[in-house]
Amino acid sequence: MQSRRQLDMSTGWEAHVHPEGTLYFYHPMKRVFTDTNVQVPAFLNEINHCADNLLDLARSSGVDLTSAIELTLQLGMDPDTEERVCSYYFADRDERTLFWLHELGTEDLFEGVRGVKDHSHIRYVIQFQYWVHCELYPNNREVESQNGLLMELREIIVHASADVITSEKSLSPFGGEELSKILDLISHLQETTLKECSPHSICVIARFMQYFARAKFFNFCGQSCARLEADQSIYLTDDEHMVKSVISWIVELLCFGAPRAQMKELQRVWVDKSTSSPRWKDFNDKLSREWISITIYSTVMLTVDLSFLTVPSVNAQTSQSVAIIAAYVSTFSVVGSLVVSILLAGQNRKYGSVSANNAVVFLTRMTNSIFGDRALAILHSLPYALLMWGMVYFVVAFSFLVFKSTSxxxxxxxxxxxxxxxxxxxxxxxxxxxxxxxxxxxxxxxxxx
CATH class of the missing domain: 1.20.5 (Single alpha-helices involved in coiled-coils or other helix-helix interfaces)
Structure with missing residues (x-):
């Protein structure tokens, strides 16, 4: 099945259909890719003009435009001036990197990762962008196929599988079951691919290579401060303010130490404002089981409180008695635990199976307060704390009833x-x-x- 479509040969452009259905265009003589529809004459003239200017600028800047250098262009609108602009980047297939001829801000490129200075470290995030480029434009990748790209990915997957099996703190972006499926997929590709990979195979390979390149960047691979375990932080922690420490200690006491336990679990997953899909899903599975069990205990405790209030000796007392008031507070606490557990469980079903990128966005929003990560730990411990307070108040109500009328x-x-x-x-x-x-x-x- 061909991914190429017929286009006027005089333009010099070829139309290709991406395996996912997107139409894009390639100029084999200039080695230029674009998503802009060059079938429109106005767009064709602008794209050709931009390509010629950038290629001339590259030559005048001393860039050796070998056959391994590709140019990608995209026409768009400037949101400030509402003028049409041409975005671009060059891709070096030999070095597996992208480069630009103009200065570029790194705020979006580094995705908020702090302390990025070394060029060997920056290279990994550039490689991540390169594999995104390969996935978007998978045609004409014979060189990568002949250089053993599929075998390279297989070696990476095998090593990651061994790491997941032998370590509980693996840095792999995939879990053991997912790695096994990926390995089976690669074995199938090796059986069906003879000399070169088709655009479909290139898309699959490039997508997986993105994950591992991005993981190396987040884990400071090759740096003196490289993260070697999934729960290892590479940044120095600031001393907590005294007021925050006192408030945290009071909340810890009121919640029966539950925030500390939740904080330890959260620190295993949410390390340096990043996480991985396997650890995120495992973390949410544990939370789901915990909240389901607390829901069961809260339901039982609610039944106990309501049964206690129906006891004749309790009804005989005035509504202002200690036993009645304590039973009421116990009921409110248990109901609060039940409601919070249901709400958190529903939220967990919504975000528990999302990708690592979406999990980072969710956790950033949830921890964006003065207490930071501790605020989310306190929120997760509320069902347990409210259930415990319900039990404490029930014991107070029952004890008052017992000790008041006993010899x-x-x-x-x-x-x-x-x-x-x-x-x-x-x-x-x-x-x-x-x-x-x-x-x-x-x-x-x-x-x-």
Whole structure:
């Protein structure tokens, strides 16, 4: 199946159809690509004029326009002056890079990555753009095919697969199951491709090469500060302001330490304002399971609160009694936990399966506040915190009802039993957060023997 369409030969341009259906044009003599419809005479004259001017400027600037150099043009409108402008870039197929003849701002090119200085580091983001170029214009790629491009991609996928299998902190932009599918796809391409890759195969290869080139740029590959593990930060952290620290400590206490645990999970995924699709999806799967379980517990706790309020001895009390008020607050807390869990679960279904790029946009918006990442950690811990406060208030309501109408003997027995239960409840929490204390006690006991 041919991707080339017939066009007036006198123009020197060829019309090609991209595997996804886009129509683009190529001038084999000048080696120029464009998406602008050169079948329109006015556009044809402007594109030819721009191409000739840029090629002359490149020669006068000392650029060696070898057969490996391609020029891409696009006509557009300047949003400020509303005048027609011609955007361009040159692509070097040997070096796998793009270059321009004029100065170019790097704000959009670096995608917000800080500390980019070395040329060897910048090269990876340029290579990412080059593979985007190859995917957009996949025809006439015989040189890449003959140089073993498919085998190169296969070696990259094999190494990434081994890294995912042997490490829990792999930097691969794909998960193990996805890598296995990609490897099967490459094996199929090797079986069907004889000497050179078709435009369809070039699109597939270029798309995968984009991901790995972009990952190398974000991970500072080849630099002295290169990220070697997925949860490793390469930037120095600033000291937190005292006011923020005090507020964070108070919120941590009110939420029963849940924000700290959520913050650790978030830091494993949201590292230096970037993430990868496998870790993002795994993170959201864990959150979904957690919120589903909290929803079940909240439903049970809501049933308990409503049943408690229907007890005759509770109804016999005044509406201002401690037991009634505590039961009401417990019910409100549990309902709040249930509602927040459902809302977060719905949000998670919407953004949990998006790509890494969309996940970065979502996380940037969610953490764009004075508390930064901690704000999202607090939000994720709200279902757990509200459920715990519901339980605490229910215990207060139940305890007031029990200790108010119990004799002295039963009061002592109930108080001792309640104290034992409280100690047993706090034991695992204390052991997890203060393991050095238990180690010290164990050492003292061992030494005394």
């Amino acid at each position: 002295i003997i039963l009061l002592g027995m109930t108080g001792c039993g309640m104290l034992i239960v409280i100690l047993l409840t706090l034991w695992p929490i204390w052991a997890a957060k203060n393991d050095r204390v238990f180690s010290w006690l164990r050492g003292r006991l061992t030494g005394s023997e």
